[in-house]
Amino acid sequence: MVGLHRSLGRGRFRSAMSAVILGVGLTLAAPAAMAQDVLVLAAASTKNAVEKLASQFKAKTGATVTSSFAASSALAKQIENGAPADIFISADLDWMDYLQQRSLIKTDSRVNLLGNELVIVVPKGSTLKPDLSKGGKLAEQLGDGRLATGDPSNVPVGKYAKAALEKLDQWAAVEPKLARADSVRAALVLVSRGEVPVGIVYRTDAAVDPGVEVAAAFPPDSYPPITYPAALVASSKNAAAASFLDYMKSPDGMAVWKEFGFVPAPKAP
Structure with a gap:
């Protein structure tokens, strides 16, 4: 499985504590600092683009984005089982639908973000x-x-x-x-x-x-049109998460997706 990527800053995270989510080891910042971070669970295929978007977002806002990449199915199950997350990016509609049916995403934030081949x-x-x-x-x-x-x-x-x-x-x-x-x-x-x-x-x-x-x-x-939906996780209370989601679908954000070969999301039938 693609490894877990962490974008942790220095200094203020020296008191980081260790947690385990569904057998995947994560190092989480202390509560006061963690509230400032955005935690993204994203389909493995988005790794390179999300990492660059996170870097640019931090340069613009100072907010740290921490990302975990795996199959959409594994990430959706983590969210269902209570794993902390602010944003979920799926490589298909089914796994986003799975979470929406369980009221685990903020439906009004859901957007079809990307396409692929x-x-x-x-x-x-x-x-x-x-x-x-x-x-x-x-x-x-x-x-x-x-x-x-x-x-x-x-x-x-x-x-x-x-x-x-x-x-x-x-x-x-x-x-x-x-x-x-x-x-x-x-x-x-x-x-x-x-x-x-x-x-x-x-x-x-x-x-x-x-x-x-x-x-x-x-x-x-x-094959069915490849669609990557993104949404805020229902349990998230992080104001910066909505800002990062907005950034990912902004013209600057879409330029990064295009750089890595993604195409606009297919139009709904």
């Missing part, structure tokens, strides 16, 4: 040209190798991947050869290290790993 990556220098034609031979091309993507039972990228392969009549053949990762970045690492010959990730993930290259892109109509 689904691609197949191979290790840098690979000559494999994945067959994404209707009824194609991707499973045969894998040979004894596996295809890495998020676990389709809960990880958004895996759910998108399953939908696309089903649309192309290739799911039944490919499913037995899946390497089911717990996040899109975990799947990316398997390809980058050459442990698997093929992976299905978002285009933005492929762009930040020099160890992979995009070998093919899925037809846009083969």
Whole structure:
């Protein structure tokens, strides 16, 4: 799983205390200082962009943004189980809906923030040209190798991947050869290290790993539009959180998302 990123300042956090949330170790600031921080739980694929946005936001406002990145499913479950958070960014609508149905987000703050594309990556220098034609031979091309993507039972990228392969009549053949990762970045690492010959990730993930290259892109109509919703968590009382959410969707914020390859959120049907 993609590691936890912490953006802790110096000095005023010397009295930090240790806490454990669902088995993930976190170092949290003392209550007085923690109230000034913004805690973001965000889909693994947003890591590089959120880190830059947090840095820019701190430069503009002085407020520290602390971020934790993992599969949207894992983060939603953390919030459901009481993990402290101010903002949740999901890589699909389902997990935001899951929290909204349980009154765990501030519904009036919810916004469809971003879009993305689904691609197949191979290790840098690979000559494999994945067959994404209707009824194609991707499973045969894998040979004894596996295809890495998020676990389709809960990880958004895996759910998108399953939908696309089903649309192309290739799911039944490919499913037995899946390497089911717990996040899109975990799947990316398997390809980058050459442990698997093929992976299905978002285009933005492929762009930040020099160890992979995009070998093919899925037809846009083969999977549901990839949508990243964001919202304030219902339990948050941090005024700075709303400011950071506003910043992420401002023109300056959207310029950062674009820099990392994200596209505008798909229009609602």
